[in-house]
Amino acid sequence: MTFVVRTVTRQQYLQMDEEEKLSIDELKQIAKTLRKHIIEMTTAANSGHPSSSLSAVEVVTALYFGGFMKYDAKKPHMPERDRFVLSKGHAVPVLYAAMAEAGFFAESQLKTLRKLGSPLEGHPNLKRLPGIEASTGSLGQGLSIGLGQALAARIDKTGSKVYVVIGDGEMGEGQVWEAFAAASKYKTANLTAIIDQNGYQQTGSTNEVLDMGDFHKKIEAFGWHVQTINGNSMEEVVDALKTSESITDRPKAIVSKTQKGFGILPLLEEAGDMNFHGKPLPPAMAEKALAMLS
Template sequence: MSLEDQRPTIEELEDKARVLRRHIIEMTTEAGSGHPTSSLSATEVVTAIYFGGFLNYNAAEPDWTERDRFIMSKGHAVPALYAAMAEAGYFPVEDLATLRKLGSPLEGHPNVRRLAGIEASTGSLGQGLSIGLGQALGCRIDGLDSRVFVVMGDGEMGEGQVWEAIATAHKYQVGNLTAIVDQNGYQQTGATSDVLDLTPFAPKIESFGWHVQTINGNDMSEVVSALETAVDITDRPTAIVAETQKGFGILPVLEEAGDMNFHGQALPAEVAEKALAHLG
């Protein structure tokens, strides 16, 4: 049975996304730090890739040679990835409560040396796409049809290295690489449009010879449909510009708390409680 045949319904994936969101809020509030809102914007994308039948993996054998690879290039959004990995069986869900604590492999940013199933150590922005490109080329040399998914932030697109990788992926016609830009519109000090506006991303990336789709990245059916299109393209690299909202899923709670960005901080316990209640 192919991965595609096992694809859950959109409703099932939405339910899974809700579970991931609860984990994200609980683990970061427990840790007392982290980037919950940056994780929440990417939750549909991460959920669809891990549970929508797009990523070929084996949690019991994380280094399985023929696996697909997922890289969280915006490493600060790793709570979304940890939540997915826990749900996928890489480690017990209870371990999420150890996020950022001394001795825990669930570090503040992903570390390949600490946690099996992490494909790239990230946290210095701009390198994940290049690493993913190297992995896509490595799989190609070995005749594997493994696909590499890389999730980047829109603020991260300010790193010149991202565009070096985009150009090089085109040069080598890397057909097994899919980049997702989580365009949540905010970065550390404010709106991405104010800090360094690189939008619109689609025509820029397209001009490098990539196949690009722009979608509502918090709409599960759009995410699934875009991923379906992307994985069918094997003659060139593909990008999905996922227009999202930072903190999606708990926006009214953030509004009430008076900070729609909430960058780089855990929700205080009382806000987290409201957020969890809002998620249901």
């Protein structure tokens, strides 16, 4: 099922009655649908990063369907659109799932993930798929790209906002912190960074690979407004994004503490691998996962 998303201006959305907006329960239902898409497309491809995608579902759902992002799937290049940059590009199945539900392309295309000739590549490619705002996958670069887009939007006076989702593993990259410093200097209040802190990266837990300590305090020290939330709670994600909208004098960050593979955690535990990085669910496991989400 594809959800119909009304394209409205941000001011129109803010003036809508609460009952006109999607409820938390409706957003949770969309999140469940995105999780099903993620599992189905990665298992069909026999490739990809389902667990890395699953941790970010609530954030992506709220952004695309909660009224926080301005976009038109039929006019993906309209200048006044908001931008979404998935810096942790390997988690692109969550973005493809949201884009299909939002009407950027047919849901049937999801099963072409990573297939030869498909625009749904293993990492986002802006030259292949309208609606993708940045080609990512070389980790640590997304916030710099988002900062550039935010500054350009300010110069062009489009009113556009930019959201960047960053993996906690790539927070060890120096370029990320250069972008934090520059964004603070230029007071890019139309930029929001969301750190998907799921605790794992390719080779193990983030604390074991490189313990970066308290993200909240570090980012705050750069002059950003920072919130720390349970990123797998739709209620907390929506509240944090609302708060972020109210901050207009500096860049904003949300430290989104999540669980890798959220939604099918018992299956990962049963498999003895809570990281489950860079491998699809085998068909039998995928069938169990889909049953859990039904």
